[in-house]
């Protein structure tokens with residue numbers, strides 16, 4: 001009997017999808033479910049995006065496109081990132097992929113040999129570990145718990161970079177914590193990075209449009225421009241424009257890396273479809289009122305979530321300042337039981353919560369922090385409020 005490749009054995013189904021699937025089953029069985037589990041923005045792009053897609057279909061060439069990305073898309077992205085603060089890039093610094101996830105996978109293939117080390121902070125987005133495992137990289141996690149507001153410190157980074165990992169992967173704003181680094185914090189980390197020239201830096205900043213409280217979006221290259229020669233900025237249409245299903249991700253980075261990704265694309269995906277490209281150009285180049293309005297809406301929902309969670313005795317919720325997630329420390333519940341169901345960890349907590357109240361959240365261990373759970377709060381406010389009430393009632397019934 002032929003065997004599957006070893007790397008498939010290292011690939012795990014997404015822990016987030018397991019909870020989402022269970023919630024779906026319960027819903028199909030007639031239960032009233034409030035789903036805080038999936039990280040979807042829950043809005044659609046502006047009408048101009050659909051108009052551009054329809055217009056593109058009316059003169060579709062039906063052909064393959066560029067491995068790097070169509071010039072119109074690269075130019076629109078260049079303008080977009082210039083507004084963010086990345087000046088001086090040209091088309092040769094860019095490449096595309098089927099969403100940021102595939103871009104990150106491509107980057108792992110392009111930068112990491114088997115056995116090479118990649119380091120990132122925990123809590124981390126689940127796919128970082130999964131992708132590293134598939135390509136056979138060694139993962140070095142820098143634990144950043146709730147007591148340090150889930151943020152990486154310069155000292156921790158300095159210590160981790162001493163072993164010269166091949167790649168440092170950074171995520172700001174963060175999924176799952178919603179934390180955002182200030183300009184000062186980014187500058188302090190950048191000072192450390194310049195002292196460690198053997199490490200590639202990937203900044204997965206796909207939530208850069210979802211930053212609250214006037215903090216603004218900051219990148220290491222804004223503080224230390226010399227880092228440009230080994231820093232890769234990852235962006236996506238998914239969260240900013242409410243287009244997760246359209247699957248467009250992009251990078252801006254050194255020419256050698258953009259070229260490597262483009263070469264990998266020629267073996268993996270060839271190109272993005274024409275209609276998707278047209279929609280992506282419209283999203284970048286068109287009015288930005290939808291992302292701006294959504295950012296304000298999410299900031300308001302963040303306030304609702306933090307107020308509700310902070311009112312639960314023993315629950316600690318570092319205040320998110322971006323994206324659309326909250327990541328409360330729920331470990332106060334461990335060792336207790338809910339109507340006879342004992343809870344000893346985050347997985348049992350989320351299972352019991354879903355079963356008893358119909359609220360689906362993702363256990364923190366999926367993100368490398370088993371004291372917490374993730375709440376994705378993009379649902380309508382009535383549902384959000386009701387879900388939070390159920391969580392509060394669940395806690396008050398613990399004994």
Ligand SMILES: Cc1ncc(COP(=O)(O)O)c(C=O)c1O
Pocket residue numbers: 039098099100101102125171174175204206235236237238244248249
């Ligand atoms: C931090 C982070 N990076 C990357 C991705 C992947 O995004 P995309 O939809 O562009 O593949 C996600 C999606 O949830 C994410 O949260």
